[in-house]
Amino acid sequence: MPAAAAATLGDAELAQIDAQWRAANYLAAGQIYLMANPLLREPLRPGQIKPRLLGHWGTSPGLTFVYAHLNRAILEHGLDAMIVTGPGHGGPALLASTWLEGSYSQLWPEVSRDEEGMGRLFRQFSFPGGVPSHVSPHVPGSIHEGGELGYSLAHACGAAFDNPGLVVACVIGDGEAETGPLATSWQASRFLDPRRDGAVLPILHLNGYKIANPTVLSRIPPSELDSLLRGAGWAPSYVEGDEPAPMHQAMAAALDAVVADLAALRRHRGGRPWPMIVLRSPKGWTGPATVDGAQVEGTWRAHQVPLARVREDPEHLRQLESWLRSYRPDELFDDRGRPTAPVTALIPRGDRRMGMSPHANGGVLVRPLALPVVAEHVVEVPEPGAVTTEPTRVLGRFLREVFRRNAEQANFRLFGPDETASNRLDAVYEVTGKAWQLPPGPAGDHLASDGRVMEVLSEHLCQGWLEGYLLSGRHGLFSCYEAFAHIVDSMVNQHIKWLRVHREIPWRRPVASLNYLLTSHVWRQDHNGFSHQDPGFVDHVANKAPEVVRVYLPPDTNTLLEVAAHCLRSRDYVNVVVVGKDPAPNWLDAGEAALHCAQGVGIWEWASTHPGREPDVVLACAGDAPTLEVLAAASILRASLPELAVRVVNVVDLMRLQPAGEHPHGLGDREFDAVFTPDRPVIFAYHGYPWLIHRLAYRRTNHAGFHVRGYVERGTTTTPFDMLVLNRMDRFQLVVDVIDRVPGLLATAGPLRQRMTRTRERHRSWITEHGEDLPEVREWRWPRR
């Protein structure tokens, strides 16, 4: 233990840092318990205790310890630093520390840095109408709530990318260290560029316990822990103990060494492990040692509220008061409740306070992306269906220009789990590589230490890095196989919840949206099969706050470009864009695409028949594969039933289907009825699970007329067209649906219906024998206008 080896701190500094720490611990405990009498000017009375004791003491003293020491290091070394705190329920510690440094009162003036403000700080915590126990958007300097565990280190890395002067300290709880996302986050050491990026400083806090169990990393032999961390590319220093004075010396020494190591790493441009700290201290450190005869400090019993019956049990009340007074509040706060000079001596000023780091309120730093002109990338579409392109390949060229135009401001990255090339975005490699600090491979790998494409086979890391990158004021796009976006379901939940709250906080400025490009989608899993078929990510996000969620299903390349440009300009959203990567026909030229995307939903007159008439049936579609089938069905109907008035409607902005009162993009009822009619049958071919359309449209006048086709979990390894047949969304089935649902049509269209049904059957037997679609399916072409 290096603790007592050399006195890094002089006596005065030691006293100051300890005062700062005691003050923060006092404030953390006070928040959990006190509704009144914040400075203990009188003996504690039960009525001054909150009626519901909610909060988590266990992790707090470790976090305040780290915060105080980072403060000292910032002053000592002139660091530009921010902090990410992974352990759950670290709220009290961060609220205390930011109140002490003054950032809290600066941003929330009603919680002033005096006795009255301290009273408010205490009362509001975990109180109805107050603030939650996590490090929520409400907390100055936070980009990481920590309500769900495991994402701290990924967020910290995201914030460090392209911020070469920044140190992102990241406290990792030993509980969250057991999660998968955190376990693989250590590999970030292979992706951080010491020249171009900032430093991430992991501080693994081993306090020994999670909610009710010891933690793995705190119990394995220290030699194994050291081996594990070194194997992941880190060089740990250890700060271990429970005596405050030697712990202060050890932590200060460790941080000084880290600063020196980081400087050396930058000088040598990598090639050595990144420094980190392992902090081993008791859970609930400095809190009640034993309660009712059971050990609390240093065990899982310190996780939440160490003294639980303070209002009812005079002994608990007495113990609480003695615990609070053990910090000697009269030394820490003056008679007006302001922190005293020793407490604030080692606290930085201005934007160097971690609570005021602009990187943690990225909206104040965000610079708009310089976007290429969409018109320079659009596909010429002389006739609908005449030209075939791979939508994502064209988008890749657009993104290449995004990289090119923003090279100097260095604020855009593309994230993907080993799929950028598979998703056909590889034009970007003409201007940037894939970030990679390990030995390069053969030519053609496109690896570069300063690459701006982040490829790692972990959706969790892609998502976490991107979130950190966005919240610190930059832009990005996550391209992912559609089915495997579910891997980050829970992460996107947390990000949407963060954004919903962040939007309500006056001092938080809008940040760039989180943009998903979901491709390699359910209808094109020719060689991947059933395990890769799941269009439900849209359903998942559609449950979330409508203020934040947007879903786009561009039917072709030009609409994709419009949607992508819109998403890259937007703020404070989660945008989900679903589109295929395979060659597909184009329907709209540049002007039509721009108009269609602006409207979000539109009648395609050119594909409809008898445009002057009220339609007999509406063929609606959302998604590229359904659009193709609907147009094919419409062409069959046009040829075979020329008297039938068919209206083709395409939906590119899915949230247009929701009522206007439910979603900001929702169509008004009158507009909706104008498009979908109040009473005609609507055959709706949808990209995903069909019931999502019902869930979005169930309040509409004509909802009972909606008949939706989509993916119904009938999948295997087969051709794209056969997938449609298996799920009954193929053109032939859609024609059958029309015939079955337009009143009286069966009488005249019986033979057509029979032909359609027979074609479906012939296809099934043909494909099983030949391994290919029925020739007439493959040869189908959209008839020209």
Add this chain to the structure above:
Amino acid sequence: MPAAAAATLGDAELAQIDAQWRAANYLAAGQIYLMANPLLREPLRPGQIKPRLLGHWGTSPGLTFVYAHLNRAILEHGLDAMIVTGPGHGGPALLASTWLEGSYSQLWPEVSRDEEGMGRLFRQFSFPGGVPSHVSPHVPGSIHEGGELGYSLAHACGAAFDNPGLVVACVIGDGEAETGPLATSWQASRFLDPRRDGAVLPILHLNGYKIANPTVLSRIPPSELDSLLRGAGWAPSYVEGDEPAPMHQAMAAALDAVVADLAALRRHRGGRPWPMIVLRSPKGWTGPATVDGAQVEGTWRAHQVPLARVREDPEHLRQLESWLRSYRPDELFDDRGRPTAPVTALIPRGDRRMGMSPHANGGVLVRPLALPVVAEHVVEVPEPGAVTTEPTRVLGRFLREVFRRNAEQANFRLFGPDETASNRLDAVYEVTGKAWQLPPGPAGDHLASDGRVMEVLSEHLCQGWLEGYLLSGRHGLFSCYEAFAHIVDSMVNQHIKWLRVHREIPWRRPVASLNYLLTSHVWRQDHNGFSHQDPGFVDHVANKAPEVVRVYLPPDTNTLLEVAAHCLRSRDYVNVVVVGKDPAPNWLDAGEAALHCAQGVGIWEWASTHPGREPDVVLACAGDAPTLEVLAAASILRASLPELAVRVVNVVDLMRLQPAGEHPHGLGDREFDAVFTPDRPVIFAYHGYPWLIHRLAYRRTNHAGFHVRGYVERGTTTTPFDMLVLNRMDRFQLVVDVIDRVPGLLATAGPLRQRMTRTRERHRSWITEHGEDLPEVREWRWPRR
């Protein structure tokens, strides 16, 4: 490299193992390419090549190499072994290996072990109507499809639990090793008991590349890799190279050493690292070295189909034929296409063939759980609402008896991410502990090396372990905070997909269902707040195959016991049970609960008014918190509007709401109308997102009459009742909804409506001031019958 150190294999054995490997490689490549001419009896012609070349060669030769060597080790040491193959698209290798050993033809007799069968084996692969490219349920000996990456090691551990004689070899791809779930899976070394459990043998296969990128673990310095693995509790042996003969020697020696190490580990009852193997071999090993001038073998270009234009390009065709002939098929297969003696010499027989392992077809081993009698655990309910219990605490006592009654057959485990005690199931600790091989902590930790409760702060590990445990023929329950079940969304997708296919395979026997207990649910997040509020896991699974998915929302303790017993008896399902852990009133006595659960949905006459009359309004509820509010609203209506006929309906089996044609549990339309009426307003209080009810019931006669309340993402840290108010599902709002929707009622009930609205407002201001609910809310009691 230990390769040439000592000749583990004699000349004959070396020739035999190489013949087996070559045969498997030939069969793997043949599956990707050939529709005919499987034994190359004539020169290859383009028409014999499949029209669509789908498949993945890159990983295959490594997998066949491992399989052949495991075969030798099984024979040499009399092992009982099975194999889990993590790398994606390993299908060709496993299909080849099981066909060679005869298990494939035994289970799929039409694919016989002769020329005709080989032709079928080739043709069916990645062919419409054939078999997928993953190691799907169709493949003998598989419990792990590998379509989504990262779960192999967790599945292998699950299979090893409670199987002391078993060796579960687990090939881990270096791509999947980058995923979070795999990264934390290494920590299984802390949970496997060498006395009680089987051995897991990880074989980390570093072939250097994933789809389009090098892999992290293949490029870090070997010393770091070694450090990483040792730090995670494993002792790696290395088998590295590309020359077949020394590689065979090295692999055989490594496996012999592993067997010796495992024996020693068992003898010493732990205390040392588990052995594992690192296999470093080229991607696409033995395939085309270069194609069209570019290096293929040993690069990412070997990932899928190394020669892509075989039908069109004569040079590719020539190269394919020469590649296939390089395995010397005439030595490997006799004139009838059967494997020759050298090929089969080192293949085990009978159930020792890995394809025939009963552990990989768990249904043949599964023994029903001996379940305690529900009646011995039920709560006495003299009057509805008179008795309050914590539902999960009572369930914990039931589960304690499950452990007790099945102690001998040792086939039940409880899984939870550090939440078993928090979820109040801790009665189980009276009979078993938490599995833990590290140093024990202070008393009260309930840690035990042979504990049957699996606690680790990783939902991924809980899920993966449980899946492996179930598929190998055992039983389990996963208790999880409701919001964080989303962490395993994608895993449960894969498991449901597995079960759907498994149910269609004649030789697969039913396995125990995967049971979720989701508690600490959205309505009771008093100290956790917004980040812990998400009832959407039910929505997620409701999208999946109805053959597999079941969702239960027991309204109280006795119904929970009935549901839990039912789930633990069931087979081949994923059962999701959502219930609170906090003290809550009981409504149904034992008999009523049994009947109600058998029906799944029922009219609660005792809570309704004017039972003889057609109701004026239906108050429906699903979930414990909504049930309480509906009953409270019904009691207000009964007191204030005695003339109103109110019917109270409770739904415990959510899938009863779906049409009978959509889900096996769906109510017939006539029954549905009888319960919910064809035309009266239905005020439905639902536990989760309200639109799920619409999505399930949109085809019902009275759907337009449904008005659903639920969670609408309005959450924070506040009281449970305030959460209801914020989301407008509180009793007062429900009364308002009734008044607003029953035609003509407003005329008489205006004053009541006003009183309800005012009470809601008073509550909001009261709680903000006092931190507690309005006293009249807290004091509310269900009036006795």
